[in-house]
Amino acid sequence: xxxxxxxxxxxxxxxxxxxxxxxxxxxxxxxxxxxxxxxxxxxxxxxxxxxxxxxxxxxxxxxxxxxxxxxxxxxxxxxxxxxxxxxxxxxxxxxxxxxxxxxxxxxxxxxxxxxxxxxxxxxxxxxxxxxxxxxxxxxxxxxxxxxxxxxxxxxxxxxxxxxxxxxxxxxxxxxxxxxxxxxxxxxxxxxxxxxxxxxxxxxxxxxxxxxxxxxxxxxxxxxxxxxxxxxxxxxxxxxxxxxxxxxxxxxxxxxxxxxxxxxxxxxxxxxxxxxxxxxxxxxxxxxxxxxxxxxxxxxxxxxxxxxxxxxxxxxx
Numbered sequence: 001x002x003x004x005x006x007x008x009x010x011x012x013x014x015x016x017x018x019x020x021x022x023x024x025x026x027x028x029x030x031x032x033x034x035x036x037x038x039x040x041x042x043x044x045x046x047x048x049x050x051x052x053x054x055x056x057x058x059x060x061x062x063x064x065x066x067x068x069x070x071x072x073x074x075x076x077x078x079x080x081x082x083x084x085x086x087x088x089x090x091x092x093x094x095x096x097x098x099x100x101x102x103x104x105x106x107x108x109x110x111x112x113x114x115x116x117x118x119x120x121x122x123x124x125x126x127x128x129x130x131x132x133x134x135x136x137x138x139x140x141x142x143x144x145x146x147x148x149x150x151x152x153x154x155x156x157x158x159x160x161x162x163x164x165x166x167x168x169x170x171x172x173x174x175x176x177x178x179x180x181x182x183x184x185x186x187x188x189x190x191x192x193x194x195x196x197x198x199x200x201x202x203x204x205x206x207x208x209x210x211x212x213x214x215x216x217x218x219x220x221x222x223x224x225x226x227x228x229x230x231x232x233x234x235x236x237x238x239x240x241x242x243x244x245x246x247x248x249x250x251x252x253x254x255x256x257x258x259x260x261x262x263x264x265x266x267x268x269x270x271x272x273x274x275x276x277x278x279x280x281x282x283x284x285x286x287x288x289x290x291x292x293x294x295x296x297x298x299x300x301x302x303x304x305x306x307x308x309x310x311x312x313x314x315x316x
Contacts, residue, residue, distance in 0.1 A: 001275075002298045003039040003051030004085060009306055012313060021047050022056070022221070027091060032079070034309055035087045035215075037063075041277070042221075043249050044260025045152065050269050053278045057084040057296050058285045063216040065289055070184050074177045076213040077204065080316070083308035084296040092204030092214055096145045096165050098152060099178040102198040103138045103186070105129045106224055107247065109198075122156025132197075132226070132241050140178055145202070173211050174203055185218050192290050194244065195231060199223035220245050220284040244284045249277060 006024075013029035021042040026034040037060035039051035064087055067078045077089035100121075102109055109120055110131040118125050121141035129135075142160060143152040157175075160166050166174065178201055189196040200222050202215040216222050225244035234241055253259065256267035269277075285293045297304065 001053040001278075002301055003053050004036075004056050004298075004301045004305075005038055005040055005051040007036055007038070007302060007305070009302075009309070011309060021045070022059075023215075028313065031091055032313075033077070033089055033091050035089070036305060037085050037087075041249065043246065043253055044258070046260045046266065048266060048269065050274055052274060052281060053298070054293075054295055055278065055281050058281045058293065059216060059219045059221055060085050060087055062219045062285060062288055063087070066185070066188075066218040067213070069188060070181055070213070070217070073180050073184060074213050075210065077206075080312060082312035083305050085301070085305055086309060088309070088312060089214070090206050090212070092206055092212060094145065094202060094204040094214060095170070095174065097142045097155065097160055097174075098145055098200045098202055099174055100141045100143055100198065100200045101138050101178050101182045102141060103135060103182070104195070104197045104226075105131055105133050105135065106197050106241075109141065121154045122158055130235075130238070132235060138179070138182055140175060143200075170205075170211060177201070177203065177211070177213065181213070181217065185223075188218075189225060189288075190228065192287060193228050194287065195226040195228050197224040197226055197243070197245075218288070220281065220288070225284075225288065244287055248280060 009026060011026055011028060011034065015027040015030055018025040022038055022040045024036045024038060028034060037056035039053060039055045041048040041052050041055065061084060064078060064081045067076045077092050078087055079090065080088045082088060105113055105125065112120050113125060113129065118127065123139045123141060126136060142155050142157065144155050145152065157171070160171060161168050181201055182196065182199065185196045185199060199218060201213060201217060203211055204214040205211055223245060224247060227242045231241065253267065258264045258266055282293045
């Protein structure tokens with residue numbers, strides 16, 4: 001199946017292109033950003049060799065939908081979505097931290113906890129928890145925003161302020177927006193029979209100095225979801241949670257000897273496995289948004305995207 005793994009466009013007034021792990025961002029005249037969600041798959045900060053059909057469309061449409069559902073509480077960068085894989089918005093200066101918020105002891109936090117650590121990013125985790133238990137209160141565990149190919153690193157609020165990565169005035173806004181977004185996301189997830197376990201947000205500043213939400217929000221790549229039905233029963237029985245997130249890819253990689261560490265080889269992903277990952281992403285979309293996923297025409301993805309973006313730019 002056709003997948004979008006790279007783009008090489010030259011739009012009118014294009015200044016430069018930033019190629020992230022899974023997105024490619026075109027700067028238009030230092031005014032707009034054209035963000036293209038590719039079908040690349042990243043895990044443990046490593047891009048896998050093969051793309052996942054429809055993944056970019058799924059992530060872009062989930063993210064833009066949640067931008068719409070949260071714009072009343074947190075302003076965002078988004079202007080338009082002229083193509084299923086494309087979001088266009090204001091150029092912003094990104095903050096050099098990602099705001100991670102966790103309502104449950106899962107993923108990276110659980111792995112740290114299992115090693116006996118009780119402090120993560122300067123935040124104390126209570127004793128007596130087991131994996132996937134709910135925290136008394138959601139905790140914010142920021143990471144540095146790594147360059148492409150590097151690993152994000154845990155960092156504390158205190159270190160962010162001491163090193164002047166973010167001013168205290170701005171950081172207070174980031175914390176408030178993070179908690180507000182997580183609360184809204186939790187409510188929306190609950191209405192779909194899901195639990196928003198943890199997620200991350202990225203913010204930037206517009207030219208006018210306004211702090212806005214940028215990049216993706218509440219997607220299965222940036223968030224972890226559990227099915228609410230049976231959650232407590234599974235916890236009581238020490239069973240794995242049924243979840244909707246990219247964690248299933250991470251688990252498969254770990255089982256096949258890969259965690260992104262030096263010297264490790266990425267396991268081969270068969271056609272059947274890639275199709276199964278694509279089907280899981282469709283399942284994620286339909287459960288998270290509560291609506292049927294409509295597959296875009298992928299016969300000529302690059303041509304479709306180029307035409308749609310050029311049409312938007314010519315008429316905006």
